[in-house]
Amino acid sequence: MTGKGWWNLNSPKRILAIDDERINLRVIGGLLRNLGHEPVLMESFAEALQYLDPSIDLVLLDVMMPETDGFTVAKKIREIPEVADVPIIMVTALTSKQDRLKAVEAGANDFISKPIDLTELRVRVSSLLKMKESQDEVKRYQAELEEMVAVRTSALRMALENVKESQRTILSAHLETIHRLASAAEFKDEETADHIQRMSRYCALLAGKLDLPDAEVDLVLQASPMHDIGKIGIPDSILLKPAKLTPEEWVVMQKHTIFGARILGESNFELLRVGEIIALSHHEKWDGSGYPKGLAGDDIPLYGRICAVADVFDALTSKRPYKEAFSNEKSLEIMRAGRGSHFDPRVLDVFLGDFASVEKIQREFEM
Template identity: 75%
Template sequence: MPHRILAIDDEKLNLRVLSGLLRSLGYEAVLADSGEKALAALDASIDLILLDVMMPDMDGFTVARKIRERPDGADVPIIMVTALTGKQDRLSAVEAGANDFIAKPIDMTELRVRMGSLLKMKQSQDQVKRYQAELEAMVRIRTQALRLALENLEESQKTILTAHRETLHRLAAAAEFKDADTANHITRMSRYCAALASWLGLHDGETELVEQASPMHDIGKIGIPDSILLKPGALTPEEWKVMQKHTIFGARILGSSSFELLRAGEIIALSHHEKWDGSGYPSGLSGEDIPLFGRICAVADVFDALTSRRPYKDAFSNEVSLDIMKTGRGSHFDPRILDLFLEHFDEILAIKASYVD
């Protein structure tokens, strides 16, 4: 495609001369006999402008300034065609945005050389713009693709994590499945534990972790014989020793994992029957030697056990259950955790009411 040259001159004869010169040099001439017509003819296809200075309604300096104000004219080369040779005239032309000058009458060789130089510059600028536009488009496409990939990865990770959690919850439910009276026990437990963790000031990640891990506290009951697990009466000392092993069985089931949720579940399974005064099992830990998650779960587990029916007992009322738990403050339970439980007891009851067996 030939270069398109916008020639602007109020003298029609001069325009015809310019048109002939441009065609002889292999260019396509776009002619305008006023500044207004020139501005109307200007678009992104114009490669260079030949601009007369002395025009009646809008002189060349004004036209040049208006061209430079437009996005499609900011970089197009402008050659001022003028009989003015004074230093101030040339400075005014440069200030208005002109790139070069040609004196009248026009010499064809000079016109060819000056236009050729500016057109090469314009061509280089256009190539840079095209490359930049292509690069920006590529960056946009790559960024969008990366964003979609990250969203897909995040969604996949969420799906995998959800599947892991659901599997663990179902495994925990399997340990409770033999006793129909504890259908919502693990759900209430997890909500109680999350509430206590939040009231203790644990950050959101730890609160969510204890909520997701606490349902696995009794997973070791899978290894306890039904004759003991479902016995309607009191257990013998030998049977009680077997029942206590569910903490160890649970820790073995969940142990040796690199998955944070399983590690938390292991800690809870092993420590939720430890007591503040050291009289619990299986290790006889006391005070803050008992892992915090285990201390949290101890309060939640005992309350839910007291207020739920079991093969060996009926459910106690909330009031009776609270009285029993208060006697365990500082012996069975971490005093600070129990105090928070009592302080927010209305919220505990709201959770309890949401997950009735």
């Protein structure tokens, strides 16, 4: 990007300096102006609070102050959400290892010894300002991503409302629109339309083998492609990450079940109601260790238990950003290990009992 605005290192930065000695503030102010920055000079933390906002790019903080020492002030700054990640430089005459460790524990990023040397100040300030600009760039990207997701979700809701309006007269148009929306979520996850076809037919096969009425089998066939529709609300940085997710990212990823249920919820259209059930429950596990509700056993809707078996099998046998496809043999070995923990034993046994039909579907919709 071209250097202009708050992300340009050469543009003036607002630097808050807190020191109870006015002469020290005058010296710091002159040094910062000499470096081309805008100093905000305060004699106490209480006075600085009204200026401490996201426009501040860095804080220079004296350690030895009579009212509240610099360690305490640094801790308080880290407790203010809006500025918790602002870089802090401790200005101190303390040189012991214990004092410096105490400053780091309080939230300081760096130190400058008194008397302040202009060259040292420039180097340390420049380094932390670069770090701050990188953080701000990430925040800006996240904000744009969240806005984009909100727009997509809003557009999706509008599309579904249109589907609901037309459901009384054009059922076939309903099904096509819903499948296209499901495809949009799958393509966002770098999956294919073949995944939807395979997964829905595995589900219908299981529903039939479990002696569900023909009408319910058809509902499962048509609704199961919507199982991951909530992924449209997950940031691409998480959804397409080619590595293991962090615990924080995994919490966000799990929300796709809730997003999907919200998107499909409150409908008078039975197909969407079944889709809502599947979207919300297909990651629940038989032993209660799944998400989002931690349901166990028969408390998990049968549609969700069916979808869990079909979805896991297709995920294991498909290539993903974070893994290669497993063979059928390896995939079945993994699934057998999950019998009675991840999967409903009865549903898994039905799946394994007619695996020839599963393979037939697999061959018909090969990637």
